[in-house]
Amino acid sequence: MLQEEYIVSAPGKAILHGEHAVVHGKVALAVSLNLRTYLHLQPNSAGKVTINLPNIYTFLSWDVSSLQALIPDGTGDLKSTSEPDPEFIQKLRDFAGLADQSTDTRNLAVLAFLYVYLSVFSSSRALPSVTMSVWSELPTGAGLGSSAAYSVCLSAALLSARGAVTCPSFGTGHTARWEEEELELINKWAFQGEKIIHGNPSGVDNAVGTWGGVLRYHAGKIKPLRSVPVLRILLTNTKIPRSTKVLVAGVRDKIDKFPAIMKPVLESIDAISCTCERNLIKMASEATPEHYTVLEELIDINQHHLNVIGVGHPSLDALCQATLAHGLHSKLTGAGGGGCAITLLRPDTDCSVVQKSVEELQDCGYDCWETSIGAPGVLLHSPSSLKDGVLQILNSY
Incomplete structure (x- = not known):
């Protein structure tokens, strides 16, 4: 039986620069959002495994004895992971009554939990009775890394419960971080978990959720940037649905049709990412108004480039125009074609300016959050550290 309770959180993610160009070998900068997913894992004395996911209206419970028969053969080495076994995945689908090849968010969240829970405890041959409750500030399906934040929380909590990573000390604070080697195992x-949900993910989203801050992604290699500033932003969801697959294919078609035009645009986007990276590193020691001006100019240039390669949308044009009328600079983040955008806020940006921008964007039917980028990655929380509202939600299920 589980002896301790664990409260963990992980951030969402946005792309600061380099979306789409990264598919063609260019540099992208992924950043953590200070909108977090929280997970509470606690002992269950009823011999049950219970999961409560109120954001997606999912509440399920199984007897531990029924799950025992599903335990895969484990090597005992949690550091050695392999590709998820399709037969094992199908076994889990059949057990939970999940439709084959379902892309439903609820089904995939349940499947990811069962896979990680059973795999992590496979070598012990003894499954703990637990209740897991998850609540998120992140909207699902918006390209903001909600599934990765869930997977990171799941991994951190279950590995901690298994004793595969140590429980870090809180010291004088109310949050704690794992050591680098343990973060690598959590990631x-x-x-x-992301493979279960997405099939063939890049690994960027879960890396952002694990390490936080700013990550440089290039040619499949992920490098966390050290000592970068936390930046205020306005995050806006236009709520316009889009298909990442279709948008990526459209960019590829343009490159094939107009290589002499499109390839220099991709090179320019790469240069934007690299220039922004250097600017952020300089800002870590001293952030001046000039540094913020550079960030704003890069945002404007990149947004124009993204329109050129065909991933803009009238909703995003309206958003950029609305914020620019108040002296704020915005760009899409992610796949484009609708979806989400980020607006940079300087440290001295007046609250009234932000409020007027939010009101205008909400009048367009958009959702807005004032938050920050560069937030810490996965954290272990003491129960007293969480806002009363979050802890109340987690404890109410």
């Missing part, structure tokens, strides 16, 4: 198992 590895979070990536397994």
